Amino acid sequence: MKVLVICQHHHGQLNPLNAAVLQASLKFHQRCDALLIGHQLEQAIKDLIHYPMIEQIITCDQPIYEHQLAENVSQVIAKIGEEYDVILALGSTWAKDILPRASALLGVAMHSDVIEIKSKEIFKRPVYAGNAIKTIKDQQKKKVMSIRATAFEKASIDTKHTAKIVSNSTNISCQKTKFIRSETPESSRPELTAADVVVSGGRGFGSKENFQRLEKLADQLGAAIGASRAAVDAGYVPNDYQVGQTGKIIAPQLYLCFGISGAIQHLAGMKDSKIIIAINKDPEAPIFKVADYHFVGDLFEVLDALEKQLVLPK
CATH class of the missing domain: 3.40.50.1220 (TPP-binding domain)
Known part of the structure; x- marks a missing residue:
């Protein structure tokens, strides 16, 4: 079973909660590939390279992906994801925008905010604002889901392990959307x-x-x-x-x-x-x-x- 973990970052700064998704990936297989899409990804690669479950880090590093717009990033995920059985990503605003689009392009249903992986086909996710837990049996050959990071422990780094870096040249430009600006509140406090x-x-x-x-x-x-x-x-x-x-x-x-x-x-x-x-x-x-x-x-x-x-x- 081939597993792909889409790792989220902000201008090359890796989201630390990706570690929980990497830990969740072990429920499917002891090894996974990590996907980074963006521009100037050097720091994100350094932060990922020593996670022991990552066999290779696939990088799509081009200026057209700098702002990670859903139109083209979802197409990149769908194209690379064709050869994987399981595609995982951190449950976030970013994932809510991009993952359903990629799932539609792949022709599969996705599951959001998974909090437990009982087996390779049975998962749990909250519904009704967390007042009930839904158990899902998914027999699709390909599975796409976002992971609620708070439900899983974070994977630990092993400096003895070094993942392989693989550059992917997929080049897909946006045709219908364009980046205008990003407004991020400035704060010295933790995220x-x-x-x-x-x-x-x-x-x-x-x-x-x-x-x-x-x-x-x-x-x-x-x-x-x-x-x-x-x-x-x-x-x-x-x-x-x-x-x-x-x-x-x-x-x-x-x-x-x-x-x-x-x-x-x-x-x-x-x-x-x-x-x-x-x-x-x-x-x-x-x-x-x-x-x-x-x-x-x-x-x-x-x-x-x-x-x-x-x-x-x-």
Whole structure:
């Protein structure tokens, strides 16, 4: 069984969550090939080359792939993927845009956000905002799926192993789409989906100015900042802060949340966190059902008490 793992990167910087997809690939075969599509991929290659399950790294390194537009990248994946039995990718916004297109070109159905691989034909994925788990038996000869990184351990590097590098010259230009610009928020904090510690806030803060109090705490803890959908809709923070089924799926070592009641879609995005600490004034808040520790009380009073215990930047 030949397995291809599409490894995601941002301008050559490898997404660390690819390691979970590589680990998941072992459920199908002890060896896989990794595919990198983009431009100036040298650093991404260095970051991948010592994963022991990777037999070869296939690189499509050309300027036309620099911005990884779905129109041509999906065609590249479909063309290279023809010779593979299983195609895996990290479950992300990128994958949601590109993988269904590649699957359609290959003529197969794909499975999104797989959380468990029971066998080479049986998989599990969440449905209804994580309230139910669907078991799928797929007897297609070719399988395409995205992997929820929070459900798998990350593969480890073995410096004794070095994957083979294979350059692929596939050249497919976009005919109907073009890159205009990319707007990426600048922040010195960890990226939300890769952070070990996440400090999150909800509508309980009451205003954008009050929500900014989390910034000091996040900086002291070296944490990323998250938010509930209600906080995003209220304009406290941008959309890319949103944690949940319609936002980002995360599983940090510590999830510390203030003023979040715990709507179903939010719980679906953070319930796999290793330790969850929730602060809410409502003793019946649904977030408490998944929290390891919880405090019933005013979030500002708890923040004040926490600030007294930590030396926060002024």
